[in-house]
Amino acid sequence: MKAIHPRTQIGLVSLKVADLGRSLPFYTHNIGLKLLQQEGNTAVLGTTERPLLELIEQPGATPPGGTTGLYHFALLVPSRLELARVFKNLVETRTRFQGFSDHSVSEAIYLGDLDGNGIEIYRDRQREAWPMQNGRLQMGTLPLDLESLAGELNGRPEPWTGIHPNTVMGHIHLHVRDLDEAEDFYCNSLGFERVMRYGASAGFVSAGGYHHHIGLNTWAGRGVPASSPEAVGLRHYQILLPDQPALDAVTERMAKSGIAHKTEAKSFIVGDPSQNEIVLKVATS
Template sequence: MKPQIHPATDIGLVSLKIKHLERSISFYTEVIGLKLLKREERRAEMTADGMKPLVILHEIDDALVLPERSGAGLYHFAILVPNRASLGLVVRNLIRNNIPVGQGDHTVSEALYLSDPDNNGIELYADRPRDTWKRDSTGHYVMGTDPVDVEGLLAVSDHMQWTGLPAGTVIGHVHFHVSNLQDAEQFYVNLLGFDITARYGSMALFISAGGYHHHIGLNTWAGEGAPPVPENAAGIDYFTLRLPDQTALDEVVTRLTESGYSLTQRAGGLFVKDPFNIGIRLEVKSNG
């Protein structure tokens, strides 16, 4: 029997490697709608609620800005807003800033896609009510790629004022290019204990805890066998897996160490690398 990660597990903050801190702070405040929470010489914490960070920007020396799909690493991280009206305000702000976006109605959610100045992919999305999500005969969620009703988003946000992303905004999921989907499934499903919620042939896999449509997406769209992006490239530094209590965290740590993975303790939590050199921070959810 495969292990089961605690159903209350979710995604916490993401840390990004970027080339120019000032440029990225401007982008994430003006275009995305986050607020600056804390600023250091080469590091900034960005927040939605003014209390806890959602995105950390870490400027690195001579960062390489790579074309999209250059290797195993970040495809996008996904910022989940509380409701459809909030997503409508996001649309209005993107239009105001003349930002080109991709978009997709995924049946379970409505999503907008763009990239930051370092080609880090970003999704901004709102979920539909969970009781409307449908499963197919295999038990997987039905997720489409229809056009988003942009006019409807504009209508539902009419007469509302943009003040940035609202409190209640979280990181809903992360999505990665990987070198091999079977290796990704072995690590995230058979070792960490996530459940498969959708599979698209041999090229993409969606997984979650607790019945969410997906907390992590995994794909080989950068090519089967694609190497990890270089350490000095802009991209994902780490993402956070938040477990509900110490027991749940200890269970994951035990499985990792028994399988030969090395964990390091640093300020902020326990860190491990997945098979594709993507950093993961493990932490217990705060009560705050």
């Protein structure tokens, strides 16, 4: 079958949090997102160009762990300089880091929000610099050169005004119950392309030759249950298709695979085999 459209992207990620009043300062002050809309227990954050994150308060929500669901969502900034500016602000706001990696195709900062939802903020290297071996992309996990990253700011005293407006949701990484089952769904039912396996417990799929739009892992355990509705974590995430014919092609492919879905406000809602909910829709310009 034909692959999913090469301009497919990941869109808004919707998360459950225990206390919206606690989460909003973290996402606006530490991460640098803008509050675009707030109504009741729901807030939408992003940049002046696009919404990226929806937070829904669920008082008393329990911490995540030992289930399928979010491993991290990943904000892609447009340059190494912008990653350095984010890094500086995170240091100045005394944000707790979880790690730093050079993945050969990208450079990444890892952290968690106040509820334990995982976050990656990263920049991509130019595609022509991505390492290939026998026609296959090779992503690695090497230490990030923080001294070199911070050096991008030398002679650039511009004040921090938030994360760059051209930041997008670069990818999402999910805990799944079975890696082969998840890859079969995302590749054979939705049309993403397999990029690579990372050991026996993680895999990456993408559209249009990107290094990955969706990461899949069984690091929470094989066969683990879906996350409880009462837990913080992922509600759903969007897969954005560039136009209606591209969306129709995916829904037709799902129908041929026997994948049930719901229709809601020009969107198609489907759960992957690990009950991670996906909203498929046409991207708005």
